[in-house]
Amino acid sequence: MPLHLQKLEDEDRLSMLIDDMLLSILGRVSLRMAVRTAVLSTRWRHLPWLLPELSINVEDFLSVPCTEPLDANDMEEAMVSLTKATRGFLADQKRGSTISILHLKLYLINTFLCEVGPLVCDAIDNGLLKDLDLTVLDETDPLDCSDEDMLQRAQEIDTFFRAYPSVLHCLTKLSLKNAGFDKLDMHHVLFDCCKQLKDLSLCYCDTGTFSVFKIDAPNSKLCVLDIDKCRFERIELVCLPKLETFICTTWVSQHVPVTFGFVPSLGELELSWGKSYDRCPFKLSELLHGTTSIHYLTLDFQGENLWLQPEMEELCTAFNKLKKLSVCGVFVEFDIIWITAFLVAAPSIEKLHIQVWNHACDVGDFRGDVYRDRSTPQWEMRFNGSENRLLKVLEIDGFRALEQQFTFIRSMLERSPNLQKIILRGDDQCDDCRPLDASLLHPSKFPQKDEEEMVVERIRDGIFSPEIIFDEDWSLSI
Incomplete structure (x- = not known):
């Protein structure tokens, strides 16, 4: 044929x-x-x-190639196309069924919001649209955003919500950036008005520099809360009964950045922060006080000093249900045997993931003046013969044939009789690192094929027999 x-x-x-x-x-x-x-x-x-599910993203309507950074004309032209697409897909005469969820990403340009707002409201009021996922994009570099700019942006967001209240009534997911709610009641808007909100992301948002953000919302349906680079001195989660996932990245607090009250559903917690040279380390047990159901914990140190005080027994209550632990951003020259302290406190862990930080772009002369020297963590280990009988999988990203890593893996095998699989991956370096890699004390050299057998023998040591998987190109597939 x-x-x-x-x-x-x-x-x-x-x-x-x-x-x-x-x-x-x-x-x-x-x-x-x-x-x-x-x-x-x-x-x-x-x-x-x-x-049944629509995604209208203003970024899909940007001209290619577009300027970097985007100028006002590019954004306005994209919003013209987004407005047209929204009008076409929310028109009653064309729809043949209800839209279960609309993912809408737009720029905060009032000229177009006055058209998009009524379209979305009409779709909600007519029963055409059930749930709305709204992302308000901002191309402004946060470092170029003044307090006045953030206040103005928050006012524009508040004005939009007030003009189209139906949007708040079916809003299930909201993402905001570069907004300062100093003079507005952010808690009222997000938790009293958005009664259906389940997922909230705030990036470079706050209620004033070094302010306390207290969330007391017993009737809230919020399941996911993501706080990224916000200038809160502390976040107090007084009452969020449905909260399942909490992510906190880069805080400004000198001490514990968050406190938990009534959060009975909280099962996944992620804390990520790098610049710890001018901060006092805090006790993780103090932060986790009040949590009872954490089963997935991620700690990311971004290659800097540890911002945790050494402790083991104090963590036992909070770690009682911990199933998966991910410790990321551990500087390559640090001894990682201290991570065993977490396993002592959490005998129920089934999967342990470690990511070693080996970036050439922040070593030596490339680090800059804002960082200080890294200090090797000193944690006292008291094992008392305990074992982790449930640990089955160990993953190490950024693996290299260093003695400290072999020592750590063997210690895991010694205390984890059911450890069945060890996955070793190469580095996921940034573009700035690759031309500088030769400057590293430990270059990013993942074992070659002819070296894998030697690595396996060093790990098994004639005693152990776990399955060992080498995954050099993992960063290309994620």
Whole structure:
């Protein structure tokens, strides 16, 4: 059969599928691609308006290539296209079914919000739209954002919500950036008005520099809270009964950055911070006081000094249900045997993930004046013959054949009789590191094929027999 006829036959077979299967296919491509596909075939023409989940992202409408950083004209042109797309997909006469969720990413340009706002409100009021995932983008570098700029941005967000209250009523996910709510009641907007909110992300947002953000929302449905580089002195989670995941990145507090009150559903906690040279280390047990269900904990030190005080027994209560522990950003020259302290406190851990930090771009002359020398952590180990019988998987990212890493792995095998699998991965270095890699004391050299057998022998030491997996190209697949 000629090639062009074979292609036509394949297309006909695809078009013979039922609508549900074709919608499943369209749901895996961008909205622009779905519309283009519909234009090419009468069979597909009505399908984009039947999609139960829509994603309208202003970034998809930016010209290619676009300026870096984006200028106002690029953003305005993209918002023109987004407004047109929103109008087309939320029009009653074209819709054949209810939209279960709309993912909407836009720029805060009042000219266009006055058009997009009513469209979304009408869809909500008419029962066409059930849930809204809203991201308010901002291309301004936070370092170039003054306090006045942040106050103005928060005021514009508040004005938009006040003008279109229906948006708040079906808002299930919200992401904000560069907004200062010093003169506004952020708690009222986010927790009293957004009664359906389940996922909240705040980046470079606050209620004033070094302010305390207290969340007391017993009726809130919030499940995920992500606080990234916000200038809160402390976050007090007084009452969030549905909260399952809390992420806190780069805080300004000199001491414990967050306190937990009534958070009975909190199971996943991620703390990430690098610049610890001018901060007092705090006790993790103090921070975790009040939590009872943490099962997945991530600690990321971003290659700097540890911001935790040494402790073991004090952590036992908080670590009682811990199943997975991820310790990231541990400087390559640090001894990592101290991580064993967490295993002593958490005998129920099933998976341990460690990521070694080995960035050439922040070593020696490349570090800059804002950092100080790193100090090797000194933690007193008191094992008392305890074992981790549930630990089955150990993952090490940034592995290299250093004696300290072999020592750590063997110590894990000695105290974890059921450790079945060890996954060793290479570095996930940034673009700035690659030309500087030779400057490192321990260059990013993952074991070659002919070296793997030697590594296996060093780990097993003639005593142990875990499965050992080498995964050099892991960073290319994530």
